[in-house]
Amino acid sequence: MKILLSLLLALTAWVAYAGESPHSYWEPAIAAFEAADRTNPPPPHAVLFIGSSSIEHWKSVAADFPDVQVINRGFGGSVLSDSTYFADRIIKPYHPRAIVLYAGDNDIYDGHSAQQLRDDFAAFVHKVRTFDPGVAIAFVSIKPSMARKNLLPQIRQANERVRAYAATQTNVTYIDVFTPMLGADGQPQWKWFVADGLHMNRTGYALWINLLKPWVDTHGRRVPR
Template identity: 45%
Template sequence: MKFAGCVILLLSSLTAFSQAQSQSVKPPFESEILAFEQADRTSPPPQHPIVFTGSSSIRFWTDLSRYFPDKTILNRGFGGSQLSDVLRYVDRVILPYQPKQIVLYAGENDIASGKQSAQQTYERFVSLFNYVRKKLPNVPFTFIAIKPSPSRRQYFGEVDEANRLISRFLARQRNTDFVDIRPVMLKANGQPEGDLFRSDSLHMTEKGYQRWAKVLKPYLK
């Protein structure tokens, strides 16, 4: 009986430990989203901004307002997020701001994970778009094409196909834009310009963002 009691006690302890562990594990990027919410409480965001969101190419564009001084912009890019992460947090990083326009850069990390094909990445995008469009039916939706990062050269084929699928889909939707920034990032031989990227050949330099801004500016509302 003593042995059986010890076993029961041990199993109970293990169950409690497992439950505590599971409760302490946060979803990816939860800390960043909480930081956004804390920032909003400390300093209320502008009303009806153009919300930029997506992965680190947006997160690192920290001086967005300097590039578009005549626009009211809110940057809500986070981590190395994938489209599935943007969908997970859409109710917290897009919808609460009642945006005038949504500008999204995402999909690159989905493909570079090696787990998502162009088709799967496209399907993730459609799921996100449909959810946003249901909640915000009249808000312009702008997608920035997935860029050709030199460090991810092996995925260029999938990137091109994902861009093609997303572009074709958006062309059939109202109040949407597919902004193709790739032409201004490529040399005459079709290869990406190295000085548009940081030493990691993934994230962009100021020169890279300047190229993006020139292409993107006519699309901002």
């Protein structure tokens, strides 16, 4: 009887887990953002950096863009649709002046197609524009990392799909970090990365700062009245 009861409990737990949204894994991280917002409310109309671990690990982002107010809401390991799913909780309350999104790295690693990534980005833009119609959005291209060198063709294709989509939209910009991070041989370079070959070192972030700064400063500065 005890064995049967244990099996029933295990089955019940499995069914409950299977019925959860795949996004529910991030609930603790999102709840932590909300708790932090209650304790220390972030500035309204800032530049919001959002996405996966390349954003989460960017601890110096506010200091790196001193001419604008910045909020970092990266949560490592996330895919693009996670940011869309939680947009009502970690984008809408801030009414950001501009959004910098880095996502797609994990999507491609998980086997998502280039078209799916493009469609997920379009869904993100649509979602955000439902509550902030004029917000400027920058998609930072998927980086060519050493750890995911074997996925370079898929990454290149996904970037091109997003670039083409962005070109058809108003105030949506594709920012190419992919090409500048390649070596003369067209391959990823170790110099941008820490030992895991996936996450960037300060040299990598310095490159990103130079590439992003013109867009961030242009769209993030408060317009004088």
